[in-house]
Amino acid sequence: MSIGIPQIRAFIAVSDTASFSAAAAQLGISQSAVSHAIASLERATGRQVLIRGNPVRPTLLGERLLVHARMVMASMTSMEDLAHHHDSGLRGNLVLAAPPTVCHGLLPGLLDRWRVEFPGISISLFEGDDDEVTGWLTGASADLAVVVDPAGTPPGAVLLAEDRFHAVLRTDHPLAESGAVDVTDLEDDPFLLSLGGCERHIQELQRSSGARLNAVHRVRQLGTLFAMVRAGIGVSIVPGLAAGMEGPDLVLVPLVQRISRELILTGPRNRPWHPATGALLASVEQQRAA
Structure with a gap:
């Protein structure tokens, strides 16, 4: 049968x-x-x-x-x-997967532009951490995704943005009004390690700067992380696209060490792309070239 x-x-x-x-x-x-x-x-x-x-x-x-x-x-x-x-x-119902900071900082404008440019395409958004996003794309739960620093990309994938990392400080922190913060200046503060994809970038920051960050807590949810910084429990480092999510009494300050993550918009590697996926990515590429 x-x-x-x-x-x-x-x-x-x-x-x-x-x-x-x-x-x-x-x-x-x-x-x-x-x-x-x-x-x-x-x-x-x-x-x-x-x-x-x-x-x-x-x-x-x-x-x-x-x-x-x-x-x-x-x-x-x-x-x-x-x-x-x-x-x-072009018509279709597509699922787009992306990390929370990308959903906050980039996708509202992008989805609005696509809505006007491709009225026959409906897009649903799946928000998850880096590994979840990759899993959804591989497992066919998503038709396209914003992936972070992938090891190689399939033909047609486009660079959506480069996202620089920032320190998260209370507004009464001595470094809060600095133009930029050196990672080594955070060594004396309890450090809150942001999970869900930031770990390897923070490890690279420590290697490149020689800083020894005292990670006292490992936190997955950005809302929890910001609440802990606001409570004076420690400081942290997050992607710049998190700006606007931190809430009152906190500030994001650029790091002296210019480390960033590449955000790649792509279709799946393991199966043919939906016909509308290529059109959406081509639109992004044209916009960046303009």
Whole structure:
């Protein structure tokens, strides 16, 4: 027995919603139809792909199949949109994944420009840390993504921005009004290490400057990090695109050491790009060249 698109579509919907009833509502079909589709998929594979419960979740085999299922549906969507594009212009529903600071500092303007330039393209945003973003793009949950300092990029990828790192200080810190802060001047302060992708840049800062930062806390969420700096628990270093997220009584000051991260807008490496993805990236490239 072969595996068909209806089974794949139902399997993804149940996996994403963790519920047969929610999957049925999402797909606009009956719960019985969803159940029959999953049963048909399990007959085809000869094994159970979902653990029935509350919530419903994939089995180990299901987790492995889900990666390929998403790729199949992404390719199907691209084929449908490409066929439609042949007669009526670029259309499609795309998912864009990016880190939080990029979502805050760059994407509002970019999405607004794309909305005007490509009215037939709808874009949904997935926000996550660097590893999550890469995983979503590889696993076909996202059609394009902003990745940080990738080791090589596929043809068509574009440099979206270079983001310089800054020190985060309270406004009453002795260095708060400096034009720039040397990393070595932060050695006497308790240091809050920002996770989610900044670690390797901060390590490089320490190597290049010879500074010894006293990391007393490791913090993943920027909101928590800024709250801890505001409370006087320590200082930190974050990307410049975080400016505006820090809230009151804090300031971002450029570092003397000019270290930055490259933000690359790209489609996936492991499958063909949605036809609209290339157009979006070409628009960015033209804008940068103008």
